[in-house]
Amino acid sequence: MSLIYYFPRYSQKENMVTNNTMLLFKRLSNNSNEKFNRFLNSILENSGINLDMTIKFGQQDKGNESVPDAYIQQETFKILIETKLYGQQNVSQIKKHFSEFKDEKNQIFLWINKESIKEDYRRQIVDELNKINALRINSISFASVTFKEICENFNDTLNDYDFEMKDMIQDYEAFCSESGLIDNIETKFRFVATGVTFQQNKKYNIYYDPSSNGYQNHKYIGLYTNKAVRGIGKLICIVDVEYDNKKDEIRVISTQLGVLSDEQKVVLKQVIIEAHGEFGYDLASNHRFFFVDKFYETEFIKISKNGMMGKRYFDVSTITGFNIKMKTVEIANLLKGKEWK
Numbered sequence: 001m002s003l004i005y006y007f008p009r010y011s012q013k014e015n016m017v018t019n020n021t022m023l024l025f026k027r028l029s030n031n032s033n034e035k036f037n038r039f040l041n042s043i044l045e046n047s048g049i050n051l052d053m054t055i056k057f058g059q060q061d062k063g064n065e066s067v068p069d070a071y072i073q074q075e076t077f078k079i080l081i082e083t084k085l086y087g088q089q090n091v092s093q094i095k096k097h098f099s100e101f102k103d104e105k106n107q108i109f110l111w112i113n114k115e116s117i118k119e120d121y122r123r124q125i126v127d128e129l130n131k132i133n134a135l136r137i138n139s140i141s142f143a144s145v146t147f148k149e150i151c152e153n154f155n156d157t158l159n160d161y162d163f164e165m166k167d168m169i170q171d172y173e174a175f176c177s178e179s180g181l182i183d184n185i186e187t188k189f190r191f192v193a194t195g196v197t198f199q200q201n202k203k204y205n206i207y208y209d210p211s212s213n214g215y216q217n218h219k220y221i222g223l224y225t226n227k228a229v230r231g232i233g234k235l236i237c238i239v240d241v242e243y244d245n246k247k248d249e250i251r252v253i254s255t256q257l258g259v260l261s262d263e264q265k266v267v268l269k270q271v272i273i274e275a276h277g278e279f280g281y282d283l284a285s286n287h288r289f290f291f292v293d294k295f296y297e298t299e300f301i302k303i304s305k306n307g308m309m310g311k312r313y314f315d316v317s318t319i320t321g322f323n324i325k326m327k328t329v330e331i332a333n334l335l336k337g338k339e340w341k
Contacts, residue, residue: 006023006027006167006168006171006172007020007023007024007171007172007175008020017083017085017179017181018081018083020172020175021081021083021112021147021150021172022081024150024154024168024169024172025040027165027168028154028157028165031162031164031165033053033054034054035157035158036053037051037053037054038157039153039154039157040053040079042153042156042157043110043143043145043149043150043153044108044110044143046143047141047142047143047144049106049108049141049143051075051077051106051108052075053074053075053077054074055072055073055074056072056073056074057070057072058070058073075105075106076104076105076106077104077105077106077107077108078100078101078102078104078106078107078108079108079109079110080097080100080101080108080109080110081110081111081112082094082097082109082110082111082112083112083113084111084112084113085113085114085179085180085181091121091124091125091128094109094111094125094128095128095132097109098129098132098140101138101140103137103138104138105138106138106141107138107139107140107141108140108141108142108143109125109129109140109141109142109143110143110144110145111125111142111143111144111145112144112145112146112147112150113144113146113147114146114147114148114180114181114182114183115146116144116146117144122142122144125142126142129141129142147176147181147182148176148181148182148184148315151169151172151173151176151182152315152318154169154172155169156341159304159305160304160305160306160307160308160309161306163309166309166310170216170311170313171214173216173313174214174216177216177217184315184317185217185218185219186219186324187219187315187316187317187322187324188216188217188218188219188220188313188314188315188316189218189219189220189221189222189232189313189314189315189316190215190216190218190220190221190222190311190312190313190314191221191222191224191229191308191311191312191313191314192207192209192221192222192223192224192311193224193225193307193308193309193310193311194207194223194224194225195225196278196279197275197279198223198225198230198231200271200274200275200278201223201231201295202223202231202295204267204270204271205233205291205292205293205294205295206267206268206271206289206290206291206292207221207223207289207290207292208271208275208283208287208288208289208290209287209288209290210286210287210288211240211253211286211287211288212286213288215311216313218235218313219234219235220232220233220234220235220292220316220328220331221233221235221290221292222298222300222314223295224302224308224312227301227302227307228299228300228301228302229298229299229300229302229335230297230298230299230300231295231296231297231298231332232295232296232298232300232328232331232332232335233292233293233294233295233296233328234292234293234328235257235290235291235292236257236258236291236292236293237255237257237258237259237260237261237264237289237290237291238255238256238257238258238288238289238290238291239252239253239254239255239256239258239260239288239289240252240253240254240255240256240287240288240289241253241260241268241287241289242284242285243268243269243272243283243284243285244284245284248269250265250268250269256288258291264291267291268289271283271289272284293328294328296328296329296331296332297332298331298332298333298335298336299335299336299337300335300336300338300339300340301337301338301339301340302339302340302341303339303340303341304341314340316331316335319334319335319338321334322334
């Protein structure tokens with residue numbers, strides 16, 4: 001079954017990346033103006049910018065001349081966006097964009113890149129802005145953000161029940177990864193809801209999903225159940241297989257990581273037979289199996305309301321104390337008692 005994408009993949013040029021990014025912004029705005037307000041302010045926060053995009057309703061105070069009965073008001077703002085894929089630095093090109101601002105109360109130039117902006121380049125832009133702002137009534141502010149930060153802030157804005165928006169940001173993040181705009185595979189977890197299969201997953205150090213489910217490249221799997229990630233493992237083999245019950249034979253359909261060993265084939269047979277008998281799951285075909293070195297016990301607690309639906313990607317490098325050289329068991333110990341939303 002073919003996957004349905006929210007965001008086109010047929011080009012990696014800047015205009016395609018910009019179009020997809022603007023489509024992401026627009027769909028969140030259409031879904032909820034309040035969430036879009038929070039999201040936009042979250043990516044502008046580090047630049048000291050705060051926008052009030054709420055529509056205000058009120059009645060005029062008595063005593064003024066020519067007083068209308070009521071008013072509806074919203075602050076005007078304009079955000080110009082420059083999307084760069086490869087960190088190009090061209091201040092003269094950016095200066096030309098500044099003339100696009102008119103008389104908006106809040107004027108913001110937003111620079112989006114795969115990497116954080118270098119301080120010397122940011123300084124050059126700000127210096128040019130200071131010269132221009134000295135001659136303007138409304139000053140132009142500058143902000144920068146990475147594609148990775150867009151994904152993180154978008155995720156943080158959503159509620160557990162925002163299923164369509166969650167699917168959308170996962171597809172946008174996958175698009176960014178495929179386009180080389182996000183490179184955090186070495187620190188990326190995929191949290192998966194396990195439920196009744198949790199003990200089986202831990203016992204055999206394996207997780208399974210329908211082959212038709214899309215997923216991003218990642219290094220670790222976290223087993224989620226009962227409001228916490230309770231087991232993590234590093235991926236060592238990913239395969240799609242078919243099991244012929246009559247011949248008692250495992251046939252490899254495709255391999256995404258590693259090489260399936262004879263010992264792992266034995267495990268697959270046990271898991272497939274057990275899943276059918278215990279849970280009524282038919283894993284004999286159209287399924288992908290994820291082997292880990294070992295699922296180490298942890299308790300990474302979800303503090304937001306409701307349980308986790310489906311899957312969630314998480315970058316462990318955002319956790320204080322993490323080191324890229326850590327072993328899986330050390331990461332498991334690091335996450336114990338820590339919280340996420």
